[in-house]
Amino acid sequence: MTVGARIRAWREGQKLTLADLADRLDIDISTQTLGRYERGARQPDAEFLQALVRLGCDAAWLLTGVRGSTDDRPEPWQRFSPDAELFGRITDMIVRTYRDLNIPLAPVDLGRMTAQKYAVITEATEDAAERFTMVKLVGVQLRNELTTSEPGTGKRLA
Incomplete structure (x- = not known):
């Protein structure tokens, strides 16, 4: 099942x-654009x-099509039970950073990056307040990584 099919199913x-x-939705979007997402004619942003x-x-x-916990599910997914608020704040931080720097970000990359940042933060501390502070850090x-030049090339990393 594609992302578009999952959007429609939901x-x-x-x-x-x-x-x-x-x-x-709290964004400006037309029904035509929604239809294109569902049909797979356009990738959702x-x-x-x-x-x-x-x-x-x-x-x-x-993003993945995996939901719930089943016995045949891979081990990492069985342990993954994200804090929805923290996950959302991390996603929001990534989207805003890329938007502020005018760098395109594919949805699949957003998903991967959110999961990676979530893992870093949750492994660093169990304190909820510290986790939300760490989102800012x-x-x-991330902003520094995206704006730093590769040594000797003058090219931005992103």
Whole structure:
């Protein structure tokens, strides 16, 4: 199942029309664009995916198609039970950083990067307040990584 098919499945599971979904999202999006996402004619952007997750769509399922816990699920997925608020804040930080620097970011890269940053933060501390503070620090680090030049080339890393 593609990302577009999962978007449609989620929308239909919520008993929403394309117009209903467009109205509920906190972004400016047309029903035509939503239809293109669902048909796979266009890849959804990070802003849309983030808005969909804020409405309650499972981010991991949306990006990977894996949901719930089953016996045949790979070991890492059995242990992965993300803090939705922290996961959302990390995703938001990444989207804003890339947008501020005017660097394109593919949805699949957003998913990978969010998972990586989430792992770094959750492995560093178990304190919820510290984790939210660390999102800011990881954001500063990401911005530095994206704006630093490769030695001797003068090219931006991103």
